[in-house]
Amino acid sequence: MGAGLEDVIAGESGICFIDGDKGILAYRGYNIHELATNSTFEETCHLLWFGKLPKKDELDDTSKKLAGSRQISGQVIDLMRAFPKDVPPMHTYRSAFSALALYDKEAEEMSPEANVRKAIRATAQTATIVANIDRLRKGKDFVQPRTDLTHAANFAYMLNGELPNSTIAKALDIALILHADHELNASTFACRVTAATLSDLYSAVTSGIGALKGPLHGGANEAVMRMLLKIDDPARVDDFIHDIFAKKQKTAGFGHRVYTTEDPRATHLRRMSKEATERVGQAKWFQMSARIEEIVKAEKKLNPNVDFYSASTYYVIGMPIDLFTPFFGVSRVSGWTAHILEQYSNNRLIRPRAEYTGPVPELKWIPIDQR
């Protein structure tokens, strides 16, 4: 068995298909390129949760339920106000999300219908939490969500306190679609392990948030932007990257456990980064990224992953760097909850075995004063 469960099939799922050698990603049979070009985040949520593309009335219904579930309880807002302001927002996001369970009367209700309602609330309310974490830590007012905006536009509205232009709303919507699900990635697996104990949906999602935070998973997008800011000058890219190689460090935003070719999400994010950076007159972030890609590809044979070009895209949209990973959660909660629902629908406790590498299990007891 490979370390890190590499290539191990750890369960069945009908949600997400990945062919890492051909660079194919599909949700419920629909290629990510089709979805990124034609769908919306609301429609993608419906697809992930219910298995089929919605008809018009079904999409209206799901969109309305999502929009109508955005408000979080006043007690959670008070709790968020009391959080320290200078901590990584992934901590406050994880804590606030976990607290939603305390005020949801259905938290312990395990019927399929109640769990779908909680999946919708979890997805809707994650955006409210993440956007407002940033406001509250900066001493700004809590912005209540609006019900007349799309999920993407409402997120930007809560974050900035003003309506986004349609280009930004569209870019965020595509980013939400691209990040929504990715089979048994570390955070989704964590969600499923918790769900498989028949613990509640809030506990399962909270496990996923904890796993997403790490720099080997969702945290990589922040590391990419910090690297770009450190380089700052396109003329310094080559030296900087060669220095990373010389120190035998990893380049953030490259490599993937499953893809041996281009991550299909990176294809869209590369284009989005180019467009977004040029539009605001900050093309250098894209140019530097493109040069880094050239070097890492040529010398390390590694491709950029989903986090590489999302970094510069979010940065020029005006998203704070340490909100990049929480924003990943704003999208991925849709996939997490789809997997949790699937796990509940055909559950068996997930409890693998370990290959034992400790001492022979026959050691004799040694009294403490003789050790």
Ligand SMILES: CC(C)(COP(=O)(O)OP(=O)(O)OC[C@H]1O[C@@H](n2cnc3c(N)ncnc32)[C@H](O)[C@@H]1OP(=O)(O)O)[C@@H](O)C(=O)NCCC(=O)NCCS
């Ligand atoms: C994504 C990632 C965790 C996958 O990890 P993994 O499948 O366990 O792969 P490994 O870390 O074992 O890497 C395999 C080899 O490729 C190298 N490698 C992998 N990613 C690399 C990177 N970003 N930069 C330089 N080398 C890298 C490793 O050093 C290792 O080389 P070795 O065999 O000579 O020791 C890993 O590529 C990584 O750490 N990337 C940077 C963080 C990141 O972007 N994460 C977001 C993922 S979406």
